[in-house]
Amino acid sequence: MPVRTALDPVGMLLMTGAVSALLVFLLDLAAGLWWLLAAAQPFVDVRLLVRNGALSRTYARLFLTYLLAYTMTYGFSQWVQDVAGYPSDVAGYLQLPAAVVAGVVSFLVARKTAIRGPLVVAALTPLLGAGLLLLLHAGSPLVLLLVVPALFGVPQALASVSNQAALYRVVPSEYIGTAAGLSRTSIYIGAIAASSLIGGVFGQAPTTPDLHVLAWVMLGVGVLLSVLTLADRALARATTR
Template structure:
């Protein structure tokens, strides 16, 4: 059965009113539009990395091993991997402002869950809710920018798109030092409670300044909600990722039947999406648009490296090198500085290929330096290694986002943006699985070196994929 060709969408483009101008500024992209657009997307990355310095104290406080504590990482990534494209789909359908505000409410509630549900279960529940709630921001932000650009008849400035990546990058890199400071001052519960004021601030500025969803272009097809959202595709996607995650997080248990289940579910997902009128994952687009598929692959490999470094290094620094959680966080502060500076520089340029080539090569140097670390390594080396990994995060995030924005159809931007984050989160899930399998109950220096060798192999694969991609040169020529 072949999929029906969708009717061409039409949109209405109201003339910007005085209120619109006040919101967006004379250029069309003023502070009142950009503040909520930039504030929202920082919540997910800061929560993904802030927990890295909390794993050791949570393990000690709750009496659990490193392989169990890593579920605090995996729970958020699993929720985010599924929720990001779902929220993008909802933003495309119902409007980005509604979806964004709903997500922020969920984040605020999640912040107090560990205070009510004490113990490991409450912490995992909170992480799942944070993953779902924060997943609304990035696809809603890109959808808002694309719709606003169409409405005012001006392209989104590259610096605005770059700023979106910069805030996400800097917040992700700042997560460990912020988390370390909060834990040192108030205990590990603080990394959850900090979401409450952040969510409240986001709700206030979004409610006041984001454009109304009534101004967005309307889809001429007006398909039923069930058809437009593809709930079966969502369920199959969730089930596939969940089965694969549980298998990867406990490789020692030998749950090979779960891998078989994941493969069957994946095949079912592909077959269904080929038939769906409005597929949750547009398989035809991914096959047809090789540049988009390779963008997702680069994001997966880059963040597999980045998160293996973030979580593996942080646990090793505390449990083997003997540094407290706040110092472990500060050791990753150079990564935040480097990521911020590099992303700001690259955001002002239009080139795509050269930054991505550098992003593919630098992790090889960083992984090589990891092989030199031992319990008595000098402080300068412990600062340089994380700083190196700030470079590929900055370059890959900004340049891959620019590539995505160029190659994705307007009506698919929310879902595509969500899937780009899903690629990142699957990379993080793979990193969590790798760390849990290698570290076991507690990390050792030989374990860290095993991670370094794996990272070298992944880095070589990323470099080959990037250097061989001719579409990147064509993107620079546009």
């Protein structure tokens, strides 16, 4: 099919406008720009999501996982610099364990056929990470500041690989392109929501009590993610296909 006939310029413009309106709303919740939600009308056939609960739950898992991941990445880095007193370069280095763990775990599970098991681990691990966040204070040992980010590298790797595999097994072939694009959108919206959450909790500058508030919110999100994953029977069916 020629590129000029395969592209949908009007659809692309509508999608861009809808996503932009949603992201602007999420970036500044305090502004109360509720009217932007009227512009964020569906730009795909939402009946697909209604009919395909397994697909909708996949997007929900991606959103929740990356809400946790980006809240940790952005919030922890700010706290490390402003409260723990580390310079910005050291704060960046403290995130390296998460990247290393994510890379190693991705390599280990990339060729595995299991889906439910990795997703269960991806859902439960943030509970441990958020619990450790509650123990952090300005004088916390360096090893603890390395372990906490590393734990959040696990769900990033497992959720990315396994949710992608689950998506391909529950979506009809003619919708693969659209479904894959929406999976990335779920991740990006998770990142934006994390920024809004951090901004609302930290305000002008983070404090240790603020970090602990984030940790409690993350625990709640982790519980929701765990329930959503453990109760999803479609994951077991997808694993055995």
